[in-house]
Amino acid sequence: MNNTNTKESSVIPPRWRIRLHIWLGVTLTLPLTLIALSGAGLAFAREFERVLAPDLWTVSAVGEGQGMNLNSVMEHVHRWRPHDQLLSLNMPERPQDTVMATVKGPEGKVFELFIDPYRKILVGERPAHHDAVYWLGSIHRSLSRGPIGAVLVALSSIGVILLFLLGQWYRRGHRNQQGSEPVVSVHRRLVYLAAWVWLICASTGLFAQITDQSLNSFAPPDSRLFASVPGDALSCTGAQVDMIWWQTDGRSLVRCTAPGSFGPFGTRYSNGAQDAISLSFEDWLAAVHTGSVMGIGGRAIWFWSVVLLPVTLLSGLLLGYKRWRPRSVAVPSNPK
Structure with missing residues (x-):
């Protein structure tokens, strides 16, 4: 009997793990919610624009x-x-x-x-940029600006990874327990469903923040790719023009997309002097961060997975509140 109790207690993790998990979730709920929702809106900016301003788009x-x-x-x-x-x-x-x-x-x-x-x-x-979608995207970008923003994004990205690791660590300690509360089941299923997307977004966002790389696909790429070419020479051989940028000195760059391609596959740059310029590492990093590496399907998966992050955080907070709230103690009545 004593051996059995010792074996069962050995798999129960220390209380500090779950307390750290809960307090980390409490601290990161607001910044992660802002980052997640603004990033999801930014990834589907064009689609939202078509709905919000159909007369323009x-x-x-x-x-x-x-x-x-x-x-x-x-x-x-x-x-x-x-x-x-x-x-x-x-x-x-x-x-x-x-x-x-x-x-x-x-x-x-x-x-x-x-x-x-x-x-x-x-x-x-x-x-x-006089629209609600860009305002949402500007929040996402402004969160990472300056020293405070850089620290905020870095800590939030690291926090997502720590939340996942602590949660898995705690779950292993309770793997032999039978049954669970409904909130626990919902929280765990949401984690199983979308945690891999959160980890990818957090890792790529943290890497971009450390290496000072832009993940905005609408921003002009490396200025060294621009070249001075006549306007009638801007074209994409065997592909269609997706976007063109001009610098103040008149140099230009074209982004081309091959018919039938999806995501970054089949996308390249052209500056007239060099017909095909492959995408940079920064472009691929942005594609992985937003899910566009798998086309519109990947972006949809990323969108809903990121939207589920605040829901998962709130369910975790509810679970922590139920676990640590003061319980009423019944006072026995005095016998007469």
């Missing part, structure tokens, strides 16, 4: 004939805004998408122009 492509080519788009932008500098062109992903041109005026203000590629008209414009 979508047009009717039925019976409109041939769309505008790249040179025609550039010509119309210069015609509408002759004194503005063209910074980038975001070409349509789908036939019903508009072309988005980003321009900078003489006074330094940046605007986004939305162009109907079939009717060759300007359907709308707005100040750059």
